[in-house]
Amino acid sequence: MKLEYMKRNLPNIIPACIVFVLLAIIIIYAFVQIFSLKDDVARLTSHLASTTETLSRNTSTLEGNISDLRSQATGLSTSISNTQQNIDAVKTQVGGVEQTVGSISGTVGTLKKLSQTDPELLRKYSKVYFMNENYVPAHLLEVPKEYLYSSLRAERYLTESWPFLKVMLDAAKNQNVPIMIKSAYRSFGEQQSLKSSYSVIYGADTANSFSADQGYSEHQLGTTLDFITSGLGGQLDDKFDKTEAYKWLVANAYNFGFVTSYPKGNNYYVYEPWHWRFVGVKLSRYLHDRKINFYDLDQREIDTYLAETFD
Numbered sequence: 001m002k003l004e005y006m007k008r009n010l011p012n013i014i015p016a017c018i019v020f021v022l023l024a025i026i027i028i029y030a031f032v033q034i035f036s037l038k039d040d041v042a043r044l045t046s047h048l049a050s051t052t053e054t055l056s057r058n059t060s061t062l063e064g065n066i067s068d069l070r071s072q073a074t075g076l077s078t079s080i081s082n083t084q085q086n087i088d089a090v091k092t093q094v095g096g097v098e099q100t101v102g103s104i105s106g107t108v109g110t111l112k113k114l115s116q117t118d119p120e121l122l123r124k125y126s127k128v129y130f131m132n133e134n135y136v137p138a139h140l141l142e143v144p145k146e147y148l149y150s151s152l153r154a155e156r157y158l159t160e161s162w163p164f165l166k167v168m169l170d171a172a173k174n175q176n177v178p179i180m181i182k183s184a185y186r187s188f189g190e191q192q193s194l195k196s197s198y199s200v201i202y203g204a205d206t207a208n209s210f211s212a213d214q215g216y217s218e219h220q221l222g223t224t225l226d227f228i229t230s231g232l233g234g235q236l237d238d239k240f241d242k243t244e245a246y247k248w249l250v251a252n253a254y255n256f257g258f259v260t261s262y263p264k265g266n267n268y269y270v271y272e273p274w275h276w277r278f279v280g281v282k283l284s285r286y287l288h289d290r291k292i293n294f295y296d297l298d299q300r301e302i303d304t305y306l307a308e309t310f311d
């Protein structure tokens, strides 16, 4: 009976068995996998721990290195700062040496200029101060005709002060103020014959009032000029101080190194508004700024400007 029952149900039992066996295999496989995973996780955990440890060691080493580097950098910075200080100290020393060298070369330059500058150029000549009849300026050039009042007579002027005169006359011309040279350098002999001719024409007393005796004339220096402008008929007289030319000279000539030697009310000579002398820019500015006449300044003080006459 039992056998019969089994035979009848066999087709149903076999699939169930297969399902059971398959389930068992799957479960076993799953268990195997889970255990294997567990092992992997353990291995990974241990590996992670070891990596973390290594990392921590490396981090610590790195921190040590960074700290070392920091202290080295600090040392380096101190060392750079010391070096900079040394450089600064050397610079200061070099600066001091340069200054000394500069001041020595400045002194040498001044002495050289002094030795090359004719001391006569800043001497006072008038009724009181006499110039040697043999005195002749070292360098004279012929003034270009365009600057002269009359092209009939050549005029000579001191070579070194010519650039100052030229620039001044050009500046006046550019401002439409005509200033021409009536007379520049006159030698002792020329002054002598000029005075004689004036004495013959006007009589000695009159001639004395407007023409310096030879040896007293600044024209012998080569730095001095009689200027004239248009509208005066070529005559040098007091009317010159009413002209634009005179006003321009009073306002500007000191910037080019020129002064009027015999201004109104001076104690040395008759008033000569047309008569201008080159004394150098530094001295002429000094005189202008303090409203001092050249002839009223002490000769020793004047001489301190000699080296800079042509600066």
Ligand SMILES: [Zn+2]
Residues within 6 Å of the ligand: 219, 225, 226, 272, 274, 275, 276
């Ligand atoms: Zn003159």
